[in-house]
Amino acid sequence: MAGVTLSRWTMAYFAMALLALLAAEVLMTAGYGYPQVPVGAPATLVLVHLVVLGWLSLLLCGAMFQFVPVLVAKPLYSMWLCLPVLGLLVAGLIMLLSGFLSLGGVIEPVLPFFALASGLLVAGFVLVLWDIGLTLWNARPLALPARFIVIGIASLAATVSFGAIFALLLGGVAGGFTISRLLVYGLPLHVIAGLAGWLTLTAMGVSYRLLAMFMLAPEQERVSSRAAFWLGTAALAVVVFGGSAAIVMNRAPWWMLLVGALLGLAAVALYVHDMMHLYHARKRRKIELNSTMAMVALAFLVAVALLIVVLLGMGQLTHHIAAVVFLGAFGWLSGLGLAMLYKIVPFLTWLECYGPVLGKGVTPRVQDLVEERRARKWFVLYFLGILGALATLLLGASIGFRIAAALMLVATVGIIVQLVRARRLDDVPSSVRFPAGSHRPRLLMALIQPR
Template sequence: MQALLAFENAPPFAAPLRFFLTAPLFAVLAGLLVAVAGPDIFASRWTPDGLAATHLITLGFMLQIMLGALIQILPVVAGANLARPLGIAIVVNIGLSGGVLLLAGGFHFGWPAVLTAAALLLGLTILLYLAVTLRALIGVPSTSPTIRGLKLALGGLAVVVGLGMLLALGLANGWRLPLVALTDLHAAWGLGGWAGVLLAAMAYVVVPMFQLTAGYPARPSWLFPPLMFGALLLWSVAVLVDWPWLVRISQLGVASAGLVFAVLTLRLQLKRRRARADATSRYWQLGLAASIFALLMLSTAAIFPALAELPGWPLVFGILLVLGGFLSFIIGMLYKIVPFLAWLHLQSATQSKTPAPTMNKILGEPAMQRQTKAYVLALLLLVAAAFWPDWLARPAGLAFAIAAGWLWWNLFSAIRRYRWHSADIAAKLAAKLAAA
C-alpha cells in the first residue's frame, strides 16, 4: 500500500540537505572517540565515553537525518507544509548540533552544568520542531499507514526527549531515579516508538519506490505503529508500577512487532523486480539481517533474563540493532534520497527545455559500493571488539570513523555535482533565452 506523492510541495533542497551533510560528521566523532578511549569503552554500556559515543550516533547521526527527512517528506507525503522550512531547518540543525556536542562533552568530562545545558538546549530545539510539525499536521487526515506512522512517530519523539531530559537532569543534579529502568525505557521509546515507527512509515514509500518491490500489505502496515506504541505504553506502565515480569512481556511485544516488520520487508526484497543489488539494497539486506538477529536476542533475553547479564551481550545487541540495523537502513535511504532530490530539483530547473542528468551522474554506484564494504568491515570489527576489546577496540573505532567520513565525502561529492549541473543548466537556459 503506497501513499500518493506531491513533489510540487517539496521544500528547498537546502532544508533537508544541511541535516544530511552534518550527520556523518557526528558518526566520525563517535568512531574517533572509540579509537581514543580504546578497550575501556567496551567495559560496560554505562561508561562515560560509551554514553557519549552512543548519543553522538543516536542524536548526532540518526536524529539529524530523521528530522531532515521529515522536513522533506511531510509536505510531499502528507500535504503538511511547514512554515518557513529553510529557516526552521537552520535553527533546528544548529540547536541540535550544539546540544549533542554539549551532551557528549558532559558525559565525557563528567560536567553536571554542561549536561544541564545540553538537556535544556536539546529539549527546546525539539520542542520547537514538534510545535512546527504538529501545527502543519493539524487537520491532515490519516488516509494512509505512512501518515498515521508519521504522526505516531512524532509522539514517540516527544516521549523519548522527555525521558532523556529527565535522565540528563537527574544525573546532573543527583536526583534519586531508577536509572537502569528509565534508561532502558528511554532507549525503547527512542528506537521503537520514534526511530522504528518512523522507519516503517518511510519504508512504506521508499522501499517500493527505490527498490522496485511490491507495496507493503495494507493490514500489517496499518497495524505495526499502534502495536509498537501499545507495547511501549505497557512497558512504561510496568516501569511505573515496578513489575519486572510485565517489562519482559512488553519487551517481547516490542521485539515481535519489529520482527514481523523486518521479515515482511525481507520478503518484499527477495521478490523485487530489480535483479542486480545496488548499494541501497546491500545496506537494507545488512540492516534486516542485523535487526532480525538483535530482535531475536531481545526476545530471548525477555524469556531468559539471565542471558542479558552475559559478558558482551548488551554491547553486541546495541551494536547490531543501532549500527547494523538503523544506520544501515538510514545510509541505504540516503544513497537514494540525496541523488533523487538533486535530480528532482535539476529537472525542475530545466523547465523542460534541456535534459537533466540522471541520478547515477550525481552519485555513482562504484563509490557507494566501496563505502558499503568499508562500513561492513567496521561493523564486523565493532562486534568482534565487544569480545576482544584489547586488540580490536581502536582499529574498530578508526574503521568506523573512516566509513562515516567516506559517507560524508560521497554525499558532499553528490552535492558538488548537483551545483555544477545547476550552474550549467542555468547557463544553457540563459544562452537559449539570449538566442531567442
C-alpha cells in the same frame, strides 16, 4: 508550484549528522568509551549521545523535514523553523557532551552544562514535534506510514522527557526519591523509547513508503503492516507507561520490559515479512545500491531480534546488552541511514540543480550523479566492520573492537566522499553537467531558485 518543495537546510542537518558519526567512530577507534570502560561511564555516555543524538536524531530530523511532506502530500507546517531547530539541537548536544565530560573530570564545570543541555534539547525537540505534528495533523486521515511517524515522534517526546529528568538530576537541579528511582530504573525506558520508538518506528514508517517508491512495489496497506503498527505501539506503551507506573509504585519495571520486548519482536517479525514482500513484489527488477544496502540493514534488524531471543534464552541479555544496542544502532539504524543518504543526497541535488531546467535541454538522470561500483565497496567494508565489532563485543576482545571500529571509520569516510562527489556533480558526464540555466549547488544549503 505543485508538489512538495525542497527543504533548504536538509543538507546542513546531514552534514552535522555525518560529522557526529565520524567523531564517534574516531573515538571508538582511539579506544574511548565502552568496551574500554564500563557502559555507564561518562566516556561511554559521550559516545552514545554522539551517535543517537548527533548522528541518528539529526539525520532523522533532517530527513523528516524533507520527507514527511512527501509521505502526506502536504507542505511542511513551517520551513522557517528548520534552521533554529538545528541550532538548538547542536548547541544542546554540545552542552550535554560537556556535561558528561565534566562528570568524568575531563573539563571543569564552568557552566551548568546539564541544565543548559536540558533546556536547549527540550526546546529543539518541542519545535520538531510542533512542526512535524502540525504537518501530520493537517494531513488527516493519515496513511499507515505516517501513523508510524506519529508513534515515532510520541516516543521522541517520551525519550526527551526521560533524558531531561536525567540531565537535571545529574546537574543537581532536581531530586527527590521517586525521581532518583527514575535514574536507577528509568534508563532502559529512555533507551527503548529512543532506539525502538523514535528511531526504529520512524525509520519503519518512512521505509514502508520510500522503499516501495524506489523499487516500484505496490503500496498496499496489508493486514501484517497494520498488525506491525499496533504491536509496535503496544510494545512502546507497555514499556513507557507501564514501566513508569512500576517505578512510581516502587517496583522494578522488568516485567514490563519483557512484555514490551515480546510485543516488539512480533512487530519486527511482521515488518521484516512486509519488507520481504515489497522486495519480491517489486516491479523494478534492477534495484539500485541504496535499496540493496537497505535490505542488508534490514538483515541486521533481524540479527538484533535473534540476538535478543538467544541471549534471553541463555539468561545473558543483561550481560551482552551493549552488543545488542551496538548492533541496533550501527548495523540497522546507521546502515539504513547511510543507504538512504546515498539515495537522498543525489536526488535532492538533482532537483536543486536540474529541476529548474527540465524540458529546456538535455539533463542527466539522478543515477548519473553517483558511481555505484565505487560506493559498493565502502558499504561492504562498513557492514564487515559491524560484524567484526559485534564479534569482539560478544567475545570481550577490546583491541579487536578498535580494529573493527577503524574499518567502520574508513568505510564511512569512503561513503561520505561519494556523497560529496554527488553534491559537487563530480561524476556527471561533462556534456550534461551544466545545461544552460543550471548552477553548481552549495555543499550545505539548497539554493532554491525563485520561480
